[in-house]
Amino acid sequence: MATILxxxxxxxxxxLIKRSLQLVGHRCISVFDGKAAITEIERQTYDLILLDVMLPELDGFQVLETIRNIPTIFLTARSSLSDRVKGLTMGADDYLTKPFEMLELLARVDAVLRRTLKDSHCYQLDNIRIDLDSRQIFDNGQLVECTPQEFELLNVLIKNRNIALSREKLLQLAWGYAYEGDTRTVDVHIQKLRKKLRLEERIKTVYKLGYRLEV
Amino acid sequence: MKLKTYLMTLMLFLLFFNGSIFIFSVVTLKSSMDSLRERSLAEHYFIVSALSKDLFAVENRGTPLQPAMQTLFQSYSKYYAKQNVLLEISKDGQPLYSTVPEEERLTGKSDVPAAGTRTVTMQKSKSKEYIKISGQLPAPYQAYALAYLYDLSEAAASWNRMTTTLFAIGMILSALLAASLLLLLTRIFKPLKQFSMASRSIAKGEYGNRLNVAGHDELAEMAESFNEMAGEIQNQMKQLAAAVEQRQRFIDNLAHELRTPLTSIYGYAEYIQKAPVTDEDKLTATDYIMSESRRLQNIAFRLLELASLRHSEIKREEVVIAELFRSTEATIRLKASMNEVELKWSSKIDKLAGDRDLLESLLLNLTDNAVKACGPGGRVELSAYWEDGKKVISVQDNGKGMTEEQLSHITEAFYRADPSRSRKDGGAGLGLALCEQIAFCHGAELAFSSHPGSGTAVKVTFTTST
Structure with missing residues (x-):
């Protein structure tokens, strides 16, 4: 999907970050100090940079000064307000404090990329095409009827593909915080999706945890 | 304060000054009155005796008494009128001849003075004041009495003039004094104003302000001690700020040191739980979890060690230094040879009193740091010797060295010379903090000397141990 440094x-x-981002299909390059980062940025174009603040050679703030027109998310173990404000005023797009959860990392990366990447928001899964803009699903070019809730659930699964999501997490992400439904609602919707789109092999049940869309 | 002093001083001065003028004028008045009285008495005596002599002479020539007396009185009174003196001759209390004007004529019958005595009275008429001397003429004219009235109005006027002049001069002097007193007090109180301004600025947090010290009086002394106080406050504040900063740095660093391994541990656990992982992925992830857990454990142990050292007495036993060096060498040798660093030791002291385990830990930490600082071909030397009657253990290397700035922080917990805080060389960043604590427990001093590029020397000087 995107090339990330x-x-x-x-x-x-x-x-860890590399593995997490690769799960949802991003292409990742790892560098371990500030100077290498600058060389790497000059060598090829990136859609996003994940930048640690405390780095050997040049620190994150110094690296950020040389970056032009590439969205950047700061990573840091320092959570003080002044550090955060400094990073954001210098032009970082977001700020992630260690320790962070995988889902939080992915959500923030996704949010920044959605703002900056203008490519077509379509996703192809086997012979099923999902148009994220028009919120329509096509099976071999044929429009498949589905409820908004089913679409939202599939959207969440696609965004976090290859990552197991608990029923509670799915409720929270696809239905919203205000929804006070039973986790059985999730099971029912998952069954419907599997049947409608023939995704029995793709949407796996993870024992004692939840569901995972494997790609 | 200034206003109060000013008003009090001014009031006191005016009181005493005007009081003196008043007393002076009263005394002057009294003495001039006295002298006037004396003069009048003398004059009266002179007139009386001269008159009686003249009367005697005239009578001898056969002139009747009454006309002779009248003629004589006229000539006398004419002469004395020029001197503001009025004369009056009376017989048995009834005035016979008088130059006293009717309207000035004193009311009532003047007493007839007794023979041979004279009376002095102050007489006040409608507009004038007189000193009146009356006395009988000597025999054979004792039936007659002469009254001598001296007009006091001129003397009073001149006294009035003098008093007025004195008070006028007094007023001018008072005004001058008031002005100069104000100037003087302003000058005297100027340093006090500076004091209050300086203290206020210090209270506001501007600790750099100082007073100008000029001269050697009490104020200068006070300013000097004030400056000393300000300097002390400034120092204390600096120390306090440094301590707070160091504490904040410790907390920041601790947070960083804890968060970094926690991120990995949590992350990889989450990865194993949620991602479709192969056995190989699982192994890598668990490896990371284990090594990062060990790192956390390391930090926890070191911190615990530091904390317990801070609160406990150490045991003191005889430690053979050669053995200490030997065991240190044995532990470090493998690492040293892997890094191609040469390790040497020499000792000129036999024994040292202290805790063997702690001393070994101290030496191990220092030697380990020295080896890390060296590249291939480096040399690390351990030595023990006497210096100024004190036992010294030193660890010297010819590695990369450190800057002054780095040297001042190296014993702080979690300080790393490398700004990225990278752990390429391993360690929790607590080694030197621990060394310093161990040295402190042994009553020893830890001293570092280093120059970038030319290596570092650490000296442990035992000041109290025998």
Whole structure:
């Protein structure tokens, strides 16, 4: 989907971010210090940069000064307000504090990319095409009738593909915080989606956890 | 204060000044009156005796008494009228001849003075005041009495003039004094005003303000001690700010040190739980979880060690330094040879009193740091020797060295010379903080000297140990 540069000197965290982003189909390049980041930015174009603040050679703020027209999300272990304000006023698009959850990282990356990437918001899954703008689903070019709630659930699954989502999380993401329904509602809708779109093999039930759309 | 002092001083001065003028004029009045009285008495005596002599002479020539007396009185009174003196001759209390004007004529019958005595009275007529001396003429004219009236109005007028002049001069002087007193007090109180301004600015937090010290009086002394106080406050505030800053840095660093491994641990656990992972992925993830957990554990242990050292007494036993060096070398040798660093030691001291485990930990930390600072071909030297009667253990390397700025922070917990706080060299960043605590427990001082590029030397000087 997008090409993302990860600038983070802690190898385990760098690797973790890379793996998380690759799950939803992003292409990732890892660098471990500020100088390498600048060389990498000059070498090719990126859709997004995830930038740690404390880096060897050049720190995140210095790297940010050289970046032009590339959306940037700051990563930092410092959560003080002044640090956050500094990052945002310098032109960062968002700010992520360690420790963070995978879903939070993906949501923020998705939000920034949605603002900046102007490509067609379509997703192809086997012979099913999902148009995210017109909120329509096509099976081999044939429009498939589905309720807004079913579409929203599929949208959430696609956005977080390859990641297991608990029923509670799905309720929260697809129905909203205000919805006070039973988690059984999720099961019912999942069954409908599987049947309508022949996704029995794609939407997996994860034991004791929830569902995962595997791609 | 200034206004009060001014008013009080001015009032006191005016009181005493005008009081003195008043007393002076009263005394002057009294003495001039006295002298006038004396003079009048003398004159009266002179006139009386001269008159009686003349009368005697005239009578001897056969001139009747009455006309002779009248003629003589006229010539006398004419002469004395020029001197503001009125004369009156009376017989048995009834005035015979008088130059006292009718309207000035004193009311009532004047007493006839006793023989041989004279009376002095102050007489006040309608507009004038007189000093009146009356006395009998000597025998054989004792039936007659002469009254001598001296007009006081001129003396009174001149006294009035003098008093008025004195008070006028007094007023001018008072005004001058008031002005100069105000100037003087303003000058004297100027330093006090500066004091209050300086203290106010210090209260506002501008600790750099100082007073100008001029001269050697009490005010200068006070200004000096005030400046000393301000300096002390400034110092204390600086220290306090530094302590607060160091504390904040410690908290920030601790947060960073805890958050970084926690991010990995939580992240990889979440990854295993939610992502479709292969066995290999699972192994990598669990590896990371384990190594990052170890890192957290390391930090926790080190912090605990630091905290417990801070609150406990150490045991003191005889430690053989050669053994200490040998065991340190044994522990570090593998790492040193892997980094191609040469390790040497030499000792000129036999024993040291202290906690063996802690001393070994201290030495291990310092040596480990030294080895890390060296590249291939580096040398690390441990030595123990006497210096100024004190035992010294030193660890010297020829590695990359540090700047002054870095040196001043290295014993702070979690401080890393590398601004990125990278853990490439490993360690929790608590080693030197621990070393300093161990040295402190042994009554020893830790001193670092270093230059970028030319290596670092650490000296542990045991000041109290024997």
């Amino acid at each position: 990860i600038v983070e000197d802690e190898i385990p965290i760098n690797e």
